[in-house]
Amino acid sequence: MTEPAPHMTPEQFRQHGHEVVDWIADYWTRIGSLPVRSTVAPGDVRAALPTAPPEQGEPFADVLGDLDRVVVPGLTHWQHPGFFGYFPANTSGPSVLGDLVSAGLGVQGMSWVTSPAATELEQHVLDWFADLLGLPASFRSTSTGGGVVQDSSSGGNLVALLAALHRSSGGGTVRRGVEPDRATVYVSAETHSSMEKAVRIAGLGSDAVRIVEVDGDLAMNPGALAARMERDVARGYTPVLVCATVGTTSTTAVDPLAAIGPICQKHGAWLHVDAAYAGVSAVVPELRGLQDGVEWADSYTTDAHKWLLTGFDATLFWVADRAALTGALAILPEYLRNAATDAGAVVDYRDWQVPLGRRFRALKLWFVLRWYGAEGLRAHIRGSVALAQELAGWAEADDRFDVLTPHPLSLVCLTPRWPAGVDADVATMTLLERLNDGGEVFLTHSTVRGSVVLRVAVGAPTTTRAHVERLWALLRENHDWLAADFAEQAAERAREAAARAEEQSRIAAERAAAEAAAAQQPASDAEPAAEAPATVSAEIGVPVEAPATQDETAAQAAAQEQLPPA
Numbered sequence: 262m263t264e265p266a267p268h269m270t271p272e273q274f275r276q277h278g279h280e281v282v283d284w285i286a287d288y289w290t291r292i293g294s295l296p297v298r299s300t301v302a303p304g305d306v307r308a309a310l311p312t313a314p315p316e317q318g319e320p321f322a323d324v325l326g327d328l329d330r331v332v333v334p335g336l337t338h339w340q341h342p343g344f345f346g347y348f349p350a351n352t353s354g355p356s357v358l359g360d361l362v363s364a365g366l367g368v369q370g371m372s373w374v375t376s377p378a379a380t381e382l383e384q385h386v387l388d389w390f391a392d393l394l395g396l397p398a399s400f401r402s403t404s405t406g407g408g409v410v411q412d413s414s415s416g417g418n419l420v421a422l423l424a425a426l427h428r429s430s431g432g433g434t435v436r437r438g439v440e441p442d443r444a445t446v447y448v449s450a451e452t453h454s455s456m457e458k459a460v461r462i463a464g465l466g467s468d469a470v471r472i473v474e475v476d477g478d479l480a481m482n483p484g485a486l487a488a489r490m491e492r493d494v495a496r497g498y499t500p501v502l503v504c505a506t507v508g509t510t511s512t513t514a515v516d517p518l519a520a521i522g523p524i525c526q527k528h529g530a531w532l533h534v535d536a537a538y539a540g541v542s543a544v545v546p547e548l549r550g551l552q553d554g555v556e557w558a559d560s561y562t563t564d565a566h567k568w569l570l571t572g573f574d575a576t577l578f579w580v581a582d583r584a585a586l587t588g589a590l591a592i593l594p595e596y597l598r599n600a601a602t603d604a605g606a607v608v609d610y611r612d613w614q615v616p617l618g619r620r621f622r623a624l625k626l627w628f629v630l631r632w633y634g635a636e637g638l639r640a641h642i643r644g645s646v647a648l649a650q651e652l653a654g655w656a657e658a659d660d661r662f663d664v665l666t667p668h669p670l671s672l673v674c675l676t677p678r679w680p681a682g683v684d685a686d687v688a689t690m691t692l693l694e695r696l697n698d699g700g701e702v703f704l705t706h707s708t709v710r711g712s713v714v715l716r717v718a719v720g721a722p723t724t725t726r727a728h729v730e731r732l733w734a735l736l737r738e739n740h741d742w743l744a745a746d747f748a749e750q751a752a753e754r755a756r757e758a759a760a761r762a763e764e765q766s767r768i769a770a771e772r773a774a775a776e777a778a779a780a781q782q783p784a785s786d787a788e789p790a791a792e793a794p795a796t797v798s799a800e801i802g803v804p805v806e807a808p809a810t811q812d813e814t815a816a817q818a819a820a821q822e823q824l825p826p827a
């Protein structure tokens with residue numbers, strides 16, 4: 262007879278669940294004392310794990326113990342107050358608890374009928390967020406469009422493209438696939454790489470991508486976009502989609518939606534707005550102006566899992582015409598048929614995304630919204646922006662750093678200044694490594710117009726003014742240390758060059774003297790003396806040392822004379 266599986270009973274779950282919550286709370290309490298960036302070497306984590314999986318179940322305490330022993334040392338702590346890298350990846354108590362409930366319910370919300378609450382709560386929360394972010398009325402579920410939680414903005418960019426291809430082909434892609442030789446997609450050099458990845462996944466291939474020029478602020482130039490589209494149309498191409506970014510990954514540049522929208526409309530191209538990081542800032546009315554023209558958008562993506570206190574994955578994605586999206590993705594095998602779907606009375610979110618299955622992610626968004634309220638979310642965004650602006654102000658007033666402008670949100674890009682003769686990119690990367698090795702802070706870099714810049718992304722929930730002040734102190738201290746080191750290296754190089762120059766002039770003088778002496782001798786004496794102590798090599802023009810053995814032998818003989826008798 263087979264033994265029953267040793268399931269965790271509800272009582273055991275209660276006990277260990279409390280232990281896990283305690284463990285997370287303790288982790289959050291001590292996180293500021295840990296080095297932000299993991300210090301393990303490749304393979305260290307695996308080396309700490311047994312080669313074979315456990316044959317028998319193990320005590321839960323051992324698992325928790327291994328979190329501290331194996332996992333924590335191998336973590337870069339994204340919730341650390343000194344984390345200023347990439348973009349933030351916020352989580353929060355209510356988000357974790359919402360995820361816990363979702364995991365505990367374990368429902369699969371692929372269709373409305375599989376758990377109506379999963380679908381309807383998601384629709385409702387997305388409508389709330391559309392209001393909070395000031396998005397167009399067409400994005401509401403009560404209009405032609407609607408919102409959905411996607412796994413990532415990369416996924417959002419992909420489904421936007423699939424919907425655009427569906428619309429542009431009049432539905433033809435469903436049966437005939439894409440026309441890679443005709444379709445064109447417009448991005449700028451600053452657009453996130455996931456858009457080009459989407460183009461490849463969709464089967465168009467990178468040749469379909471048109472990289473539109475940016476202006477001085479690194480935002481897409483609408484005139485250049487219009488010119489490229491005109492040219493493509495004249496050559497028989499079909500502009501399918503323009504991806505405009507609100508808050509580019511490198512520098513948070515903002516493509517001008519209000520100017521781009523009418524150009525898209527003229528050519529029938531789908532306007533997708535990728536606002537992965539910056540979109541959520543629109544909860545703050547005074548920041549909403551960055552997205553002026555968003556009413557032109559056919560689709561829009563922003564990540565609550567970056568800067569809006571909700572753990573990964575929680576991408577908020579909207580579309581103005583849901584029929585284009587579901588037209589591209591809907592497929593109804595017999596085993597998924599049900600009366601509600603057949604009646605067309607419900608939304609089945611499996612038709613809005615690539616996978617079939619989906620978690621109940623709206624729960625954590627709902628928990629977050631209800632814990633913080635809109636005002637709490639605004640306070641978080643405003644707080645990060647204010648700290649970033651303060652840092653930018655300090656750096657602008659300091660002659661060791663240049664600040665890349667504009668910096669409207671919570672990312673500040675700094676270009677350290679270095680003395681002439683120093684390779685600035687190498688120096689900046691060295692500064693970055695010194696800062697990150699120190700363990701108190703963590704930053705990342707990018708390149709802007711071919712030069713390395715340091716990116717400081719403020720936004721971890723625990724970051725306070727004191728942490729930003731500390732970062733600023735570390736930036737200055739390490740810059741000073743490196744600048745002094747570079748100056749010392751430059752002085753050393755100058756000393757070596759001077760010594761070399763002196764040696765060369767001494768050699769030249771000796772050679773001139775030797776040539777003068779040779780010129781004064783009669784022709785028969787001109788043969789070089791075999792025992793001459795030094796001679797001039799014909800090939801390289803420098804004196805060749807006399808054989809050392811003569812001197813050594815003499816020195817050894819002299820030394821032996823000094824030895825005591827054997």
Ligand SMILES: Cc1ncc(COP(=O)(O)O)c(C=O)c1O
Nearest residue numbers: 413414415453509510535537564
């Ligand atoms: C502008 C932009 N788009 C897309 C992405 C990808 O986001 P995700 O990790 O949600 O796929 C990022 C990530 O930083 C981004 O900055």
